[in-house]
Amino acid sequence: MxxxxxxxxxxxxxxxxxxxxxxxxxxxxxxxxxxxxRNWGGYPSPNTYAKILNERFAAxxxxxxxxxxxxxxxxxxVALKAGGLRPGDEVIVPAYTWVGTAxxxxxxxxxxxxxxxxxxxxxxxxxxxxxxxTSRTSAVIPVHLGMEMADMDAxxxxxxxxxxxxxxxxxxxxxxxxxxxxxxxxxxxxxFSMQSSKLLTAGEGGMILTSNEEFYERCQxxxxxxxxxxxxxxxxxxxxxxxxxxxFQTALLLAQLGRLPEQTERRLKNARLLAQKLEGITxxxxxxxxxxxxxxxxxxxxxxxxxxxxxGTHRDVFLRSLRAEGIPAxxxxxxxxxxxxxWDFRRENFAVFAxxxxxxxxxxxxxxxxxxxxxxxxxxxSLLLGxxxxxxxxxxxxxxxxxxxxxxxxxxxxxxTGSF
Ligand SMILES: Cc1ncc(COP(=O)(O)O)c(C=O)c1O
Numbered sequence: 001m002x003x004x005x006x007x008x009x010x011x012x013x014x015x016x017x018x019x020x021x022x023x024x025x026x027x028x029x030x031x032x033x034x035x036x037x038r039n040w041g042g043y044p045s046p047n048t049y050a051k052i053l054n055e056r057f058a059a060x061x062x063x064x065x066x067x068x069x070x071x072x073x074x075x076x077x078v079a080l081k082a083g084g085l086r087p088g089d090e091v092i093v094p095a096y097t098w099v100g101t102a103x104x105x106x107x108x109x110x111x112x113x114x115x116x117x118x119x120x121x122x123x124x125x126x127x128x129x130x131x132x133x134t135s136r137t138s139a140v141i142p143v144h145l146g147m148e149m150a151d152m153d154a155x156x157x158x159x160x161x162x163x164x165x166x167x168x169x170x171x172x173x174x175x176x177x178x179x180x181x182x183x184x185x186x187x188x189x190x191x192f193s194m195q196s197s198k199l200l201t202a203g204e205g206g207m208i209l210t211s212n213e214e215f216y217e218r219c220q221x222x223x224x225x226x227x228x229x230x231x232x233x234x235x236x237x238x239x240x241x242x243x244x245x246x247x248f249q250t251a252l253l254l255a256q257l258g259r260l261p262e263q264t265e266r267r268l269k270n271a272r273l274l275a276q277k278l279e280g281i282t283x284x285x286x287x288x289x290x291x292x293x294x295x296x297x298x299x300x301x302x303x304x305x306x307x308x309x310x311x312g313t314h315r316d317v318f319l320r321s322l323r324a325e326g327i328p329a330x331x332x333x334x335x336x337x338x339x340x341x342x343w344d345f346r347r348e349n350f351a352v353f354a355x356x357x358x359x360x361x362x363x364x365x366x367x368x369x370x371x372x373x374x375x376x377x378x379x380x381x382s383l384l385l386g387x388x389x390x391x392x393x394x395x396x397x398x399x400x401x402x403x404x405x406x407x408x409x410x411x412x413x414x415x416x417t418g419s420f
Contacts, residue, residue: 004404006324006411012397013326017390020382021201022259030251042068042244045224049250054207056257060175061182063190063209065216068245068253069223072171072193075206076104078243079189080139082208082218083165085110088352089138092164094124094150095336096368097143101169102337105141111356113137114338116365121287122146122302122376125367126154133158136356139165144173144183146378147271147298148287152178152186159187167191172299174199175264179292184209189219194249199263199299199381200256202249263385267298270384270391274301277395281402283309284377300333301384303377311405315374316413318401322377325397333378336368 003009030049034040039048046054050068058066069075080091087109093102095114102112115128124142140159142150150168159166166187170176173183174192184190192198194205208219218236220229226240275286287302305315319331337343338360345360347353383394401408 001404002400004321004324004401004407005326006321007407011324011326012400013393015326017328017383018385020197020380020385021256022263022385023255026255026258027252030255031248034247034251037247040247042242042246043224045220045227045244046230047244047247047250049247049254050245053250053254053257056254057192057207058209060257060260061170061190061209062185063182064211065209065213067208067216067219067223068250069206069208069243070245071195071204072169072191072198072206073100073104073107074223074241074243075191075193075208076101076141076167076169077107078219078222079167079191079208079210080105080108080110081222081238082210082215083139083167083188085138088136088355090134090136090358092129092132092137092140093337094141094143094145094368095338095363095365096122096334096371097145097169097337098171098334099337099340099342101141101143102343106350109352110139111136111352111358112337113358114336114360114363114365117367117371118151119367119371121148121150121290122368122371123148123150124155126151126158129155130158133162133164137162137164139167141167141169142187143169143171144176146172146287146300146302147289147296148302149173149176149178149183149290149293151290153292156186165189171195171198173297175260175295176293176297177295180294183297185211188212188215194253197380199297200253200260202245202252202256205245205249205253264295264297267381267384268296270386270388271298271301273388273391274384274394277391278303278398281309281395281399283307283402284398298381298384300381301379303379304375305377306375310402311408313405313408314413315377317408317411319377320411320414321401321408322397325400327394327397328380328383330378331376332372333376335372336365338363338365339369
């Protein structure tokens with residue numbers, strides 16, 4: 001039996017996985033064009049490339065309007081304000097997400113209310129969402145997590161009946177489709193991040209989608225220092241930030257968008273191959289896809305780990321060994337926000353909590369906690385951008401660890417958790 005790399009053996013893999021992001025002549029060309037054109041910023045808004053990107057990305061996801069902005073936290077905050085959130089309104093968010101989903105609610109002067117995940121897909125549990133609605137609730141933010149999509153068929157009718165507006169957090173879901181409809185086109189708003197690790201990136205960036213013209217105008221005003229939107233049919237006025245995206249980013253994103261459909265297919269092909277190869281290994285399975293996800297987007301390939309298949313080895317020890325074998329993978333990629341180190345929440349810093357009963361010290365979301373601390377294995381999408389040999393290495397490393405799991409009894413768990 002081959003010695004485990006964590007015990008000094010030869011790792012399965014020493015070669016790096018494909019670099020991310022991918023780029024080529026098209027990206028170089030558009031960046032030079034922006035440089036030479038001397039029209040670098042986001043003003044006037046939308047600027048030349050921003051206008052094209054807004055239209056093209058909205059059409060790609062199946063929405064009428066797009067508003068490029070600084071990042072995927074701002075896009076949530078702006079969508080909340082544009083949807084009409086009032087100070088002190090409650091917004092239901094999944095506990096199992098990036099801290100920014102909840103922080104955006106605070107920035108918009110709302111009160112985030114955490115709910116647990118569905119164990120099948122780690123996304124917001126629709127029943128928990130319904131149970132958390134109070135007379136103060138005005139919005140809900142389902143997050144399409146990792147490679148999954150929240151159950152929009154269950155969430156949307158409840159939201160409609162209870163008059164809540166829905167913002168889909170699609171930071172992980174560029175290109176994803178639910179029953180043929182693009183992520184971000186199902187709710188009142190879709191919010192995207194174009195930060196470096198994401199499926200579509202310009203290093204940083206965000207995008208709000210909506211099919212409601214009034215909401216569009218509000219978003220456009222809110223990201224452009226309060227200036228009227230180019231259409232201005234609804235005469236919306238507000239103090240606004242400068243949250244515009246630069247022309248370097250919008251031009252780069254246009255080039256990157258051209259690559260996205262092929263990359264989505266490539267990842268899917270490799271993911272299916274990996275799922276096949278994992279079939280023979282007990283204790284590790286990819287999360288399944290609901291048949292209503294007609295086009296999955298894989299931001300992270302999510303595996304469910306069961307220690308009983310690995311002689312009782314804790315997930316974090318398994319991950320240490322997997323990394324030692326040359327396969328980068330994370331466990332507590334997200335922690336339930338109320339337990340995350342970056343959730344440095346102090347009630348006294350937010351006036352809206354004066355009249356609120358919400359107490360985060362009492363929140364417990366057992367499904368999210370189990371996923372974060374025991375069960376989930378997150379493989380970044382760049383691991384699936386290569387060829388069948390890369391996939392073979394991942395599966396072989398996992399099989400090798402399983403075969404020698406008995407050797408791991410004395411390996412300690414890493415102390416640091418979370419991705420920050
Ligand atoms: C689910 C989710 N929401 C929101 C964000 C915020 O995006 P950004 O980093 O662009 O502000 C992220 C980024 O990681 C995310 O993963």
